[in-house]
Amino acid sequence: MAARTWSISELAEEFDTTLRTIRFYEDKGLLAPRREGQRRIYGERERVRLRLVLRGKRLGFALDEIARIVDMYDSAPGEAGQLRYLLAEIAERRAELESRRADIDTTLAELAEVEARCRADLAELGRSGAEVRRVRPAARSGPPRRTR
Template identity: 50%
Template sequence: MPSQTFTIGELAKEFDLTTRAIRFYEDMGLLAPERAGLQRIYSSRDRARLTLTLRAKRLGLTLTEAKEILDMYDSPRDTAAQLQRFLGVLGNHRQQLEAQLTDLQANIDEIRAQEKKARAALARTEKPKVR
């Protein structure tokens, strides 16, 4: 059974990407289409790697991290070591996001405190004056 192939336009439409973005992923080594003259022919493997690349981006991983993880699964190395590395990358990224979340919560708390002060000051200026 022949494997399915895709054009750059088909992948761009399916994933709601520009063809330029797909070519960039190719330049980064995330995709490796065959060539038919000037036309790129993407395999099911390329499509799967694109899916996983976009998932990694949604998780906040860099394209370099995504490539490193994808390339681990292409190599015949020990699966346990690959999973350890993957867990390490995810753990580091989770820690960064948690730190950002803590900072954001502190900023939100400060904004709420400033809003409360501003509302109190506004209320004092709006009270009717007694004659």
């Protein structure tokens, strides 16, 4: 029984990506489909590699990192080395994301504080009968506009 194969169109549809993306990964050496004339024929190995490349991209890995990880499977140190390397990369990526999350949490807290102060000041202005002055955005370029 012949092994299952896929066309580039079938893979693009299955993985919700474009033909151009798949050809790009091929140009970068991440995929190596068999050829019959101009037709690309993808086997299970290429399908799995495409899945790994797309997952790596979703996780924020650069293509050279993805290539290193995927290529390790086929050469020394093999699957165990690939998995150790991937675990180290995951730990590094997780630390970066946790740091970003902390920065985002801090920024959100600061925004909430400023928003609360603005609302309180606005409410105070409304209670005291003071008129709220409308601030115009700065002119984009050129001399200031005259108002009448």
